[in-house]
Amino acid sequence: QVRLVESGGGSVQAGESLRLSCHVSGDAVSDSCMGWFRQAAGKDREGVATMNSGGVERYADFVKGRFTISRDTNKNTLFLQMDNLKPEDTPMYYCALSQYCHVTTDISYALGGEKFWGRGTQVTVSS
Numbered sequence: 001q002v003r004l005v006e007s008g009g010g011s012v013q014a015g016e017s018l019r020l021s022c023h024v025s026g027d028a029v030s031d032s033c034m035g036w037f038r039q040a041a042g043k044d045r046e047g048v049a050t051m052n053s054g055g056v057e058r059y060a061d062f063v064k065g066r067f068t069i070s071r072d073t074n075k076n077t078l079f080l081q082m083d084n085l086k087p088e089d090t091p092m093y094y095c096a097l098s099q100y101c102h103v104t105t106d107i108s109y110a111l112g113g114e115k116f117w118g119r120g121t122q123v124t125v126s127s
Contacts, residue, residue: 001026001049001103002024002026002027002077002097002116003024003025003026003080004022004023004024004095004096004097004116004117004118005022005023005114005118005119006020006021006022006093006094006095006118006119006120006121007020007021007022007023007121008020008021008067008121009093009122009123009125010122010123010124011124011125011126012085012123012124012125012127013125013127014085014086014087014125014126014127015084015085016084016085016125017081017082017083017084017092018064018082018085018123019079019080019081019082020036020079020080020082020093020095020123021077021078021079021109021120022034022077022078022079022080022095022118023075023077024077024078024095024097025076025078027038027097027116028076029071029072029073029076029077029078029097030053030071030073031053031111032053032097032098032099032100033050033051033052033053033097033098033099033100033101033110033111034050034051034069034071034078034095034096034097035047035048035049035050035051035069035073035092035095035096035097035098035101035107035110035111036048036049036050036069036078036093036094036095036096037091037093037095037096037108038078038089038093038123039094040090040091040092041091043091044108045094045108046060046064047060047106047107047108047109047110048060048063048067048080048093048107049063049067049068049069049080049107049119050059050069050101050107050110050111051069051070051071051078052100053069053100053101057069058107058110059107060107060108062088063082066082066083066084066085067080067081067082067083068079068080068081068083071073078095080093081122085123085125086125087126087127088103088125089123089125090123090124090125091123092120092121092123093120093121093122093123093124094117094118094119094120095117095118096111096115096116096117097115097116098111098112098113098114098115098116099112099113099114100112100113
């Protein structure tokens with residue numbers, strides 16, 4: 001059974017940084033499409049960053065240059081380094097794993113095949 005557990009969320013001031021972690025059990029981060037998504041209350045979930053099995057990274061335009069996705073295959077963990085945080089970066093962040101990545105314009109639709117989701121970690125950025 002595939003299980004994803006996020007951690008690292010919290011409350012920070014604008015301009016500060018956070019590092020989210022997603023530990024995966026039941027599958028390998030190096031064999032899967034992995035991604036970070038976020039969802040604010042009352043809004044659709046949106047893709048933030050993805051990494052395919054080959055390690056190719058993709059980012060939403062609104063985080064380019066500020067966020068970095070990475071993985072540690074030894075620890076089977078996915079990370080999201082978030083720098084220069086803005087109040088609009090506030091919502092719940094979710095880690096996801098799927099069988100493969102679609103090549104899409106909008107990475108919100110990048111996950112292909114069977115998908116698994118974590119329960120999320122809250123990020124709050126104050127101005």
